[in-house]
Amino acid sequence: MSPKPIHVLNGPNLNLLGVREPEVYGRDTLADIEAACRARASAHGRDLVFRQSNHEGELIDWLHEARENAALVLFNPGAYTHTSVALRDAVAAIAIPVIEIHLSNPAAREAFRHVSHVAPVAKGVIAGFGAHSYILAIDAAAVLLTAAERPGS
Numbered sequence: 635m636s637p638k639p640i641h642v643l644n645g646p647n648l649n650l651l652g653v654r655e656p657e658v659y660g661r662d663t664l665a666d667i668e669a670a671c672r673a674r675a676s677a678h679g680r681d682l683v684f685r686q687s688n689h690e691g692e693l694i695d696w697l698h699e700a701r702e703n704a705a706l707v708l709f710n711p712g713a714y715t716h717t718s719v720a721l722r723d724a725v726a727a728i729a730i731p732v733i734e735i736h737l738s739n740p741a742a743r744e745a746f747r748h749v750s751h752v753a754p755v756a757k758g759v760i761a762g763f764g765a766h767s768y769i770l771a772i773d774a775a776a777v778l779l780t781a782a783e784r785p786g787s
């Protein structure tokens with residue numbers, strides 16, 4: 635049986651990357667980020683599922699689906715990071731690790747971005763490196779999964 639894929643889930647407004655506040659989020663589109671993630675995951679011998687939704691409920695459904703179908707989730711919840719108890723509960727409900735990702739560093743921005751409801755139930759958080767946050771997260775995922783697959787772990 636081949637190993638389960640890494641699921642990369644992206645929340646609201648991330649479909650507009652490239653044109654949306656490029657001074658904050660950079661000029662890479664979500665398609666550029668997806669291509670870079672696929673290349674990095676494949677260098678680690680991992681398959682990838684990459685999705686984006688502007689709808690909280692759809693993100694919850696995808697987290698539930700990941701529970702059975704993914705080895706690990708990389709999650710950029712967008713603004714829902716700061717507002718959604720429901721997404722926090724969905725992350726807490728699934729047994730697999732979830733790594734929170736942000737392009738920007740929310741801690742260095744407006745006060746309303748300083749709270750993450752997801753971070754306390756995430757395995758870890760990678761933020762502030764632009765599109766490279768995703769690549770760092772793929773590397774972190776590969777390290778975690780390789781450790782978990784080691785015999786006796």
Ligand code: DQA
Pocket residue numbers: 646647648710711712713714715735736737738739740747
């Ligand atoms: C973001 C940070 C959030 O505060 C913001 O609402 C986003 C993008 C990021 O990747 O930097 O939509 O998640």
